[in-house]
Amino acid sequence: MKPRERHVLLLWMLVCSGATEAVDPFTIGAGVAGTAAAGIFSPMIYCRFKECCRPNWVSFKSTGLKKDLDNKLFGQHVASRIILKAVDGFMSNDNPKKPLVLSLHGSTGTGKNFASQLIAENIYEKGIKSNFFHVLSATHHFPHPKQHLQTYKHQLKQLLRDSVTDCERSMFIFDEVDKMDPQLIDSIKSYLDYYDNLDGVSYRKAIFIFLSNAGGDSIAQTALDFWKAGQKREEIGHNDLGTSLSLSLFNNKDSGFFHSSLIDKSLVDFFVPLLPLEYKHVVQCAMAEMKARGRQPDQDVAERLAKDLVYFPKSERVFSSTGCKTVDTKLNFYL
Incomplete structure (x- = not known):
């Protein structure tokens, strides 16, 4: 620890312990001294030892994400390219017009959750253990939508508001979207839209990622068609999958995006296909x-x-x- 930081820490400890009462009250009031010191130094001290929404805790590492996607997300050249460009462009923009919204699709075990974790590991110092990283599972957090849909809507909106108020660079992962009620997903449409703020809170710097098995069959069929035609897996591009994927999700009653305004209003920035693994x-x-x-x-x-x-x-x-x-x-x- 640097000498200046040691001095600041000592002063903060004195303030917290009440030692400022020993200060000559005719020179400066003890209460004023304590309040002033706390106001000046508490964020500095607190954020050195405790996670805060500051650059030393929240700072995007573009080269780190590229390296992780290249070396750890196996067999996903299409997804890796889209994710890197999308996240890099978004995080380098200090004034985005809307939150980043990604929807990752693929069959079981293709790396949807893992890809989301890699993004978090390269944004937050604490990675997926960050207080600003939130995972919401359909079957765990919203198990009975028919009976408690309104309650879930309220709880979800409150979570988003509280989280983004704490840190504008919050990340939300919605797992098993294909098991979520489309009305629940649509209830957060305004948070993903082009608004400066909603009730005094701006969501434009947040990241929303939806994970789903829906669309996995069509993605696998495309990959299989390429294989049967003797074409290399690496020749598959986003154009071979993207448009048909969003359309199939919109018309699939079991996708979680059935007739969803998120698709209808083009609020999902990228539909990211993950290929079946060989x-x-x-x-x-x-x-x-x-x-x-x-x-x-x-x-x-x-x-x-x-x-x-x-x-x-x-x-x-x-x-x-x-x-x-x-x-x-x-x-x-x-x-």
Whole structure:
């Protein structure tokens, strides 16, 4: 700790302990001294040791996100490119016109949650443990929408308001959107729109990310069509998936976005498709999991695990049915 910081910390400790009462009241009132010191130094001291919505705690690392997407999000060249450009452009803008809204779609285990976590890890010093990072699960937080829809709407709006009031760079992850009532999603439309503020609170610097399995079948079919045509996976572009994905979600009663005003009013900035994972990607996931556990990655172990998973189509065994979702639990069996 620098000398100046030590002096500031000592003064703050004296203020908090009431030691300012020893100050000559004819020179400066003890209460005034304490209040003035607290007003000047409390944010400085507090935010050095406790998370605050300040640059030392909230600061986007573009090169870090690119590196993580390239090296950790396996087999997702389309999603990685969209996410990096979208987040980089948004976070570098000090005066965005609206919040960033992403909707990530793909089958189980393709990396939707993981991609969201990588974004958080490169925005918040505390990563996914940040108080400004919020995950809302449809089945956990909104399990009975038919009976409690109005209550859920109120609670959700209150959470958004309180969170963004605490930090304008808050991030909200809505998991299992395909299991959410479309009316609940539509209830937050105004928070995602082009408003300077709502009741005195600006949401323009917040990030909203929706995660859903909906659309996964059509994404997988596109990937399979490319494979059957002998085209490389890397040749698949966003144009091959994006427009048809948003349209299918809008017309799918089970998507969570059925006739949603979020789509109708173009409030979702990017629909991000995540491709089904192949055998080689499962191997990469297993190797990464071993490394994360502090073990020496073993190619043989990774390949044995990957071979035992279920793939589709059944005869060709091209894509993993569960992606990398079960790799961490199954790995124990192979070590």
